[in-house]
Every structure is written in C-alpha cells, then in structure tokens.
Amino acid sequence: MDPQATWNELIRAWSARDVQAAQEAAEALLEWLRKGGFAPLTMQQLPQGDLLHETIATAVCNAVRLHTSLDFPNEESNNDNDNQVGDQGSPST
8 A cells, every 4th residue: 555646546536526536545545544554745844754644634535535425425335434434533513
C-alpha cells in the first residue's frame, strides 16, 4: 500500500467526480491508517510526520464516504459505512 499514491488518487477521483474511485481510495486509506500505517502528505506546508496529515486524511476520507453514501444510498457498502462512522466518534446532530 502506498498511502501517498492512494491520497493522490482520492483527490484526482474526487476532482473528476469519479465517486466510485474516490470511495475506493478513501476506504483503502482509512483501513491503512486504522492499522497504524503512516499518513500521506496532505499539504506541502506541513512537515512530513506532522500529526495534522493523519487528521486531514481521515477527515477527507470520512467526508468522501459520507458524500458518496448520500449520492448512492442503495450501495451495498452503506451498511458498513454506517457502522464505521459511529466508531469514528462523529458529531451528533
């Protein structure tokens, strides 16, 4: 797993409105981070290893998952997303 390549693909796919590819990249990167993998560089202004990289990557991945589940509510993966979002400590509404 190359987290930088996955992050770059996530941003490329989101920009191209390729929601399936964006969701796949988001899921892969979240899984990598959950297993203790290092975060990609999310912003060039931050030094490598800065804790904000993981925070930004996690937030963006969760936002992509949320938006893709709203756009495609009948997708199979939504059941998994609902359970995982709760595990992330999402804010209550």
